[in-house]
Amino acid sequence: MGKKIHQLSLDIVNKIAAGEVVERPASVIKELVENSIDAEANDIHIELVDAGKKQILVKDNGAGINNDDIDLALTRHATSKIQDLEDLYSISTLGFRGEALPAIASVSKMNITSKTKDDGAGTKLYAEYGDIKSRNKKAVSNGTAISVEELYSNTPARLKFLRKSNTELSHCISTVNNYAIAYPSVSFKLMHNGRSLFFLPQTNNTEQRLSSVLGTKAKWLSAKSAYEYASGEVFILDPSETDTVREIRIFVNGRFVRDRIVNHAVTSYFEKHLSTGTEPLIVMFLNIDPAFVDANVSPTKNEVRFREPNFIYSFVQSLMEQALKDAAPKRPGQAQTFSANYQTASDAMPQSLNFTTDTKKQSGTEQKRLDIPSSQIKMIGQFKMQYIVMEENEKLILIDQHAAHERINFERITASLADTKELQQLLIPDTLELNIGDSLKFRELIPQLNEKGFSIEEFGRGAKGKATFLIRSIPRILSNIDVKELFLELIKEDLSDVSRQALTKKLALIGARLSCHASIRGKERLSDMEVNQLLNQLGKCEFPYTCPHGRPTKIEITLSDIEKMFKRK
Numbered sequence: 329m330g331k332k333i334h335q336l337s338l339d340i341v342n343k344i345a346a347g348e349v350v351e352r353p354a355s356v357i358k359e360l361v362e363n364s365i366d367a368e369a370n371d372i373h374i375e376l377v378d379a380g381k382k383q384i385l386v387k388d389n390g391a392g393i394n395n396d397d398i399d400l401a402l403t404r405h406a407t408s409k410i411q412d413l414e415d416l417y418s419i420s421t422l423g424f425r426g427e428a429l430p431a432i433a434s435v436s437k438m439n440i441t442s443k444t445k446d447d448g449a450g451t452k453l454y455a456e457y458g459d460i461k462s463r464n465k466k467a468v469s470n471g472t473a474i475s476v477e478e479l480y481s482n483t484p485a486r487l488k489f490l491r492k493s494n495t496e497l498s499h500c501i502s503t504v505n506n507y508a509i510a511y512p513s514v515s516f517k518l519m520h521n522g523r524s525l526f527f528l529p530q531t532n533n534t535e536q537r538l539s540s541v542l543g544t545k546a547k548w549l550s551a552k553s554a555y556e557y558a559s560g561e562v563f564i565l566d567p568s569e570t571d572t573v574r575e576i577r578i579f580v581n582g583r584f585v586r587d588r589i590v591n592h593a594v595t596s597y598f599e600k601h602l603s604t605g606t607e608p609l610i611v612m613f614l615n616i617d618p619a620f621v622d623a624n625v626s627p628t629k630n631e632v633r634f635r636e637p638n639f640i641y642s643f644v645q646s647l648m649e650q651a652l653k654d655a656a657p658k659r660p661g662q663a664q665t666f667s668a669n670y671q672t673a674s675d676a677m678p679q680s681l682n683f684t685t686d687t688k689k690q691s692g693t694e695q696k697r698l699d700i701p702s703s704q705i706k707m708i709g710q711f712k713m714q715y716i717v718m719e720e721n722e723k724l725i726l727i728d729q730h731a732a733h734e735r736i737n738f739e740r741i742t743a744s745l746a747d748t749k750e751l752q753q754l755l756i757p758d759t760l761e762l763n764i765g766d767s768l769k770f771r772e773l774i775p776q777l778n779e780k781g782f783s784i785e786e787f788g789r790g791a792k793g794k795a796t797f798l799i800r801s802i803p804r805i806l807s808n809i810d811v812k813e814l815f816l817e818l819i820k821e822d823l824s825d826v827s828r829q830a831l832t833k834k835l836a837l838i839g840a841r842l843s844c845h846a847s848i849r850g851k852e853r854l855s856d857m858e859v860n861q862l863l864n865q866l867g868k869c870e871f872p873y874t875c876p877h878g879r880p881t882k883i884e885i886t887l888s889d890i891e892k893m894f895k896r897k
């Protein structure tokens with residue numbers, strides 16, 4: 329006999345919603361700050377105690393909540409922001425589901441004080457785990473203050489998922505930063521344990537706000553455009569003034585979102601048009617007629633669906649083009665493939681092993697080239713099938729084959745992971761089964777991995793809570809390695825805070841190591857042609873002298889060193 333179906337209690341329903349909406353203290357901040365912005369506040373004050381685990385207070389000077397409505401604010405599916413189905417397709421507010429406050433309230437102790445300009449006095453309400461315990465009139469200034477205490481204290485199982493305070497705090501800061509970026513006309517103050525972390529005054533200058541939030545003095549390249557139902561503005565931290573920090577922050581209609589289409593349009597643009605290794609910080613603001621973008625895709629609203637993705641793709645690329653029109657162009661003739669300088673066996677040896685890095689900045693980007701002086705290199709042989717031994721003029725040269733390969737693979741993978749265009753669909757999806765702990769870590773990485781060209785989805789749960797993930801595609805550059813092994817290695821890493829850049833590096837490091845296993849290993853007899861190819865490829869690397877872990881790829885012993893060893897000198 330089947331199990332009896334029964335209606336869930338409101339309390340459980342709210343807790344399920346809380347599970348979706350409130351992942352961590354930063355998600356509470358997100359919801360409260362969004363409500364303040366929707367209430368048209370231009371001054372938002374946030375105070376945290378113990379990274380928000382003990383208390384999160386968000387105070388604004390917005391429109392406030394009517395005294396009569398205050399209970400409704402804690403009622404599920406109660407909102408002042410939409411009326412009917414039509415409105416769902418023309419949303420101009422950040423909130424619309426009427427879920428955030430009741431969800432947060434169901435897993436915390438919440439104080440709300442609020443006053444509209446029309447009400448003589450305000451209201452103070454206290455609720456414990458969603459139950460309203462008291463409601464009083466209170467003389468307060470216009471606006472709303474919501475304090476959330478002891479988050480998840482009634483759901484200890486959830487509490488355990490919270491990370492170290494430092495990690496939670498960094499999520500909180502990055503959440504506030506994102507709203508500060510999207511709303512320069514609002515002042516933000518963030519306090520932690522009684523100390524001020526930052527204050528950002530109101531400004532009508534987006535660039536100035538961006539620089540203060542991101543803590544940079546570098547110049548921004550920017551462009552603005554409007555076309556049909558979309559307008560947009562992009563800010564790119566001048567690549568000639570900054571180190572390479574690949575980061576793309578995307579805001580659609582005032583929401584910080586993760587979006588593959590915009591991301592891809594941006595990365596593929598600068599990969600085609602800028603020197604390799606140029607990885608600027610990019611902030612992209614898009615304002616799209618709500619009829620052409622669906623924000624109701626995930627409960628946390630950090631994804632959107634575009635009605636015309638192709639249009640958005642070209643719109644974003646045209647913004648990039650405008651912004652970068654004066655920036656350094658891609659080097660002409662820059663080899664895309666590593667075999668471009670391939671030489672035949674007859675002239676197998678490269679002319680020199682000086683992988684010189686020209687420190688002069690040309691057109692703002694660092695140039696590197698394989699120096700070709702008149703000296704000749706002669707292959708002596710291989711030692712232990714691990715080291716290439718050569719002579720060049722007065723020097724004996726040893727190359728660590730394995731270190732060289734790792735360097736080459738590392739740089740190829742890093743460059744390629746940024747461009748997700750080259751995918752390899754797997755005819756038969758690969759499956760990865762993980763225990764509870766590992767699956768938790770892995771699940772958090774899926775959105776980022778999927779942005780890099782993997783297509784991973786959770787398939788289901790097996791015995792003892794084990795989770796199965798289906799891998800349908802992988803970036804082509806990783807197609808010769810065992811992707812399961814790659815993920816198992818990745819999970820072993822400390823993943824407490826992986827920025828996009830750090831994740832690429834981790835994947836490239838593991839990928840480089842695994843692809844060395846898959847192709848030429850440390851110990852292998854190499855033909856002259858293979859040696860030549862290896863050296864040519866190494867010469868094109870940005871950092872040819874060390875493997876990605878910092879070990880040298882090449883050691884030189886001069887004739888005079890040798891003579892000293894033989895006590896001839």
Ligand SMILES: Nc1ncnc2c1ncn2[C@@H]1O[C@H](COP(=O)(O)OP(=O)(O)OP(=O)(O)O)[C@@H](O)[C@H]1O
Nearest residue numbers: 363367392401407408423424425426427428429472
């Ligand atoms: N800071 C605030 N100032 C004014 N009104 C507020 C504030 N916070 C909440 N409210 C009122 O409470 C209602 C419920 O807030 P809640 O965040 O739960 O839902 P929402 O914002 O409408 O939708 P969503 O669940 O998508 O965020 C809002 O619709 C708004 O009317």
Ligand SMILES: [Mg+2]
Nearest residue numbers: 359363423428
């Ligand atoms: Mg809301």
